[in-house]
Amino acid sequence: MLHNAGKRITDYDIAAIFNTAYVSAATLDKCVSGFNCTGIYPFNRNRIPEYRYAPSATTDNSAAYESASVKTHTISVQLGSEDIIFEPPAVGEELIIEINGL
Numbered sequence: 001m002l003h004n005a006g007k008r009i010t011d012y013d014i015a016a017i018f019n020t021a022y023v024s025a026a027t028l029d030k031c032v033s034g035f036n037c038t039g040i041y042p043f044n045r046n047r048i049p050e051y052r053y054a055p056s057a058t059t060d061n062s063a064a065y066e067s068a069s070v071k072t073h074t075i076s077v078q079l080g081s082e083d084i085i086f087e088p089p090a091v092g093e094e095l096i097i098e099i100n101g102l
Contacts, residue, residue: 009017039047 035041
């Protein structure tokens with residue numbers, strides 16, 4: 001683009017530019033390294049130390065849901081029947097849909 005200052009870039013130009021960058025950046029060595037450094041392959045359960053998971057503890061609210069009661073809504077639907085309109089369950093409620101006639 002330095003050689004063509006002021007020239008507009010079309011969608012096709014963007015695809016060509018992206019392809020050039022992607023082909024040079026996405027190599028098999030980088031792919032293998034990505035799987036290796038995360039412990040996916042070869043499998044290594046201890047590759048990422050436990051303290052790295054600490055930030056996810058702030059979203060662990062399992063204690064709050066253990067004491068909550070769950071209200072269940074069951075809807076039975078017969079195939080070929082008219083559309084059924086219902087209100088979605090609220091937070092903490094469970095929805096079970098049974099489809100009959102399969």
